[in-house]
Amino acid sequence: SCVHPDRPEPLDLHLGMFLPTLLNQATPEQMERFFTPAWNLRIIGTYAQTEMGHGTHLRGLETTATFDPSTQEFVLHSPTISSIKWWPGGLGKTSNHAIVLAQLHTQGRCHGLHAFIVPIRDMDTHVPLPGVVVGDIGPKFGFSEVDNGFLKLEHVRIPLDNMLMKFAKVEPDGTYVKPPSAKLTYGMVFIRSMIVGQSALALAKSCTIAIRYSAVRHQSELRPGEPEPQILNYQTQQHKLFPVLAAAYAFTFVGQYMKDTYRRISGDIHAGDYSQLPELHALSAGLKAFTTWAANAAIEVCRMSCGGHGYSRSSALPDIYVEFTPTCTYEGENTVMMLQTASRYLVKSYRQASVGQRLQGSVSYLSEAAAQRLRPRPVSGGAAPLSTQDLLSLVHLYQRRAASLVELAAKSIQQELQRGRSQEEAWNHSSIDLVRASDAHCHFVVVKLFVDKLEQVDDAAVKAVLSTLALLYALKGLADNSGDFLQAGLLTVPQATRVSARIKELLEELRPDAVALVDAFDLNDRKLNSVLGRYDGNVYEHLYEWARQSPLNATEVHESFHKYLKPLRSRL
Numbered sequence: 001s002c003v004h005p006d007r008p009e010p011l012d013l014h015l016g017m018f019l020p021t022l023l024n025q026a027t028p029e030q031m032e033r034f035f036t037p038a039w040n041l042r043i044i045g046t047y048a049q050t051e052m053g054h055g056t057h058l059r060g061l062e063t064t065a066t067f068d069p070s071t072q073e074f075v076l077h078s079p080t081i082s083s084i085k086w087w088p089g090g091l092g093k094t095s096n097h098a099i100v101l102a103q104l105h106t107q108g109r110c111h112g113l114h115a116f117i118v119p120i121r122d123m124d125t126h127v128p129l130p131g132v133v134v135g136d137i138g139p140k141f142g143f144s145e146v147d148n149g150f151l152k153l154e155h156v157r158i159p160l161d162n163m164l165m166k167f168a169k170v171e172p173d174g175t176y177v178k179p180p181s182a183k184l185t186y187g188m189v190f191i192r193s194m195i196v197g198q199s200a201l202a203l204a205k206s207c208t209i210a211i212r213y214s215a216v217r218h219q220s221e222l223r224p225g226e227p228e229p230q231i232l233n234y235q236t237q238q239h240k241l242f243p244v245l246a247a248a249y250a251f252t253f254v255g256q257y258m259k260d261t262y263r264r265i266s267g268d269i270h271a272g273d274y275s276q277l278p279e280l281h282a283l284s285a286g287l288k289a290f291t292t293w294a295a296n297a298a299i300e301v302c303r304m305s306c307g308g309h310g311y312s313r314s315s316a317l318p319d320i321y322v323e324f325t326p327t328c329t330y331e332g333e334n335t336v337m338m339l340q341t342a343s344r345y346l347v348k349s350y351r352q353a354s355v356g357q358r359l360q361g362s363v364s365y366l367s368e369a370a371a372q373r374l375r376p377r378p379v380s381g382g383a384a385p386l387s388t389q390d391l392l393s394l395v396h397l398y399q400r401r402a403a404s405l406v407e408l409a410a411k412s413i414q415q416e417l418q419r420g421r422s423q424e425e426a427w428n429h430s431s432i433d434l435v436r437a438s439d440a441h442c443h444f445v446v447v448k449l450f451v452d453k454l455e456q457v458d459d460a461a462v463k464a465v466l467s468t469l470a471l472l473y474a475l476k477g478l479a480d481n482s483g484d485f486l487q488a489g490l491l492t493v494p495q496a497t498r499v500s501a502r503i504k505e506l507l508e509e510l511r512p513d514a515v516a517l518v519d520a521f522d523l524n525d526r527k528l529n530s531v532l533g534r535y536d537g538n539v540y541e542h543l544y545e546w547a548r549q550s551p552l553n554a555t556e557v558h559e560s561f562h563k564y565l566k567p568l569r570s571r572l
């Protein structure tokens, strides 16, 4: 639930994008109307954009909203089976309103996607309103507590004033007034920016559970005859978990940066300055994809590092995974988001830099790269950047890897065009390179923000351990993507060998602080909800207690079962 700034009482649950969209696209009068007591007593809203046949391709959405000037109403309609709204959270049983994205038709012309508030259930009886066919889409991979639903609209009429008109408008005579920028109707940058913080939280929870458990769990023999060691002392366990720990800190800082950037740029937009919207769209789309893919994989690493007990729901890791994994799909499917960042921002910026334009923001390095391309600089074959004093050099290495992959993608498009392919085909035949370029750009942004953050840390001891984490994050990325760095001439094979050796040293250096570093996330037992991740470390007692609570243990096997079993046994 969310609290409207001017009203103390909490508003009802607004699912997913309902409230952010309202806040972003409703006029002040509409905000007043939707949040007056009559509305906020029980308005439960969902955000219905995706259809059965279209999720990614917004321009392909089929739901229509046709303005009828004779009655001053819009007629909302689902013309085909594939146009049925599908997936919106809370639509199946809970919501009584939906923000519906539909193709606006007025005066015989289609003006593209716009947002409409559609009442879908009676505010008193909660019965679906006339023309509204609504229900739940059925069991899913997870998210079972959310009634993701379907919505079929059969010529449903809503008043003119239910179209969100902060940017675009329809006059009473049906005249369409364009928004100051067509891009404002896309939205989504808010939630995508927030999801970056969710990636950090999912990582922090998972590595807290796995590292605390790894400090409690004793297993096997390290030295014959000695007691079983903590599994956290195994180099392989450290190699699994400490890079996740480093990523959890990295993404926490990126999440803070995205929140601040969203606030700053949306303030500019409200003041009528849209110049930073492309940067915000590119960053939010790319970093949402980059951090959710990384966190999704890392949660599984944490689960498997806990052995059998990691597979138990008592660890909380299966639930963290099931709840987190759809972030790679919703709010913009990750591959499509990476392509947006590359095609709509990086390649465009590369071309601007190539003609000497001085770029600002996260792509300013492309201007430096264009200049250096004019004055190529031999890569130092000397010592690899392996100490915390070298963090800035590592940022430059990531910057130059990104620049080289953006250039590679741009040149691939050029080559495809020269082979006679159309623009669209040339882009499609370069999309693997485009995704790689986006990934490298986001990776550079994450490393840079981590290193920038260190400058704000005053406590010497904290700064030292965070610098070691930043170094581990950067070197692990170098090792995992060494092909890119070698291919771009940014790393030599001997240097790559030294990087791997240095990573092992860093694991050892971090071992004494590992548990303190996860404690620092300050996730209490209730929030973690994990027997393995308990702050007091009393895992086995609570694991046994947790199992005994299982409903299956509420009763003994009934004697009728034995009666059933006996004849079977006698036949075996």
Ligand SMILES: CCCCCCCCCCCCC/C=C/C(=O)SCCNC(=O)CCNC(=O)[C@H](O)C(C)(C)COP(=O)(O)OP(=O)(O)OC[C@H]1O[C@@H](n2cnc3c(N)ncnc32)[C@H](O)[C@@H]1OP(=O)(O)O
Binding pocket: 016, 017, 047, 049, 050, 055, 056, 057, 058, 059, 089, 183, 184, 186, 187, 188, 189, 191, 194, 195, 198, 277, 278, 281, 329, 330, 331, 332, 333, 336, 340, 344
């Ligand atoms: C405090 C609370 C914290 C909460 C934490 C988070 C919790 C999360 C809970 C959420 C629960 C789940 C709810 C899920 C909801 C959903 O999934 S809602 C549906 C999401 N669907 C999508 O995201 C659809 C993805 N598809 C698209 O965005 C578009 O189809 C496309 C991929 C962008 C392509 O559209 P198209 O019209 O073809 O555009 P282009 O030609 O590519 O670009 C045109 C220009 O517009 C610019 N642009 C595109 N998108 C945006 C944007 N969002 N913002 C700004 N600008 C955008 C693009 O850059 C182009 O610009 P130019 O190049 O300058 O023309």
Ligand SMILES: Cc1cc2nc3c(=O)[nH]c(=O)nc-3n(C[C@H](O)[C@H](O)[C@H](O)COP(=O)(O)OP(=O)(O)OC[C@H]3O[C@@H](n4cnc5c(N)ncnc54)[C@H](O)[C@@H]3O)c2cc1C
Binding pocket: 016, 017, 047, 048, 049, 050, 053, 054, 055, 056, 057, 086, 087, 088, 089, 143, 148, 326, 329, 330, 331, 332, 333, 335, 336, 339
């Ligand atoms: C748990 C959950 C909750 C959701 N909640 C909501 C909600 O509240 N409201 C709402 O409106 N929607 C919601 N959605 C729907 C979600 O937004 C869509 O599923 C998402 O946008 C992806 O679209 P799609 O399902 O059509 O996938 P598709 O786009 O069909 O993706 C399938 C494959 O096609 C590829 N692909 C598609 N287009 C391209 C392209 N141009 N280039 C290259 N590859 C491409 C993708 O990369 C992917 O691999 C939810 C989904 C989930 C899973």
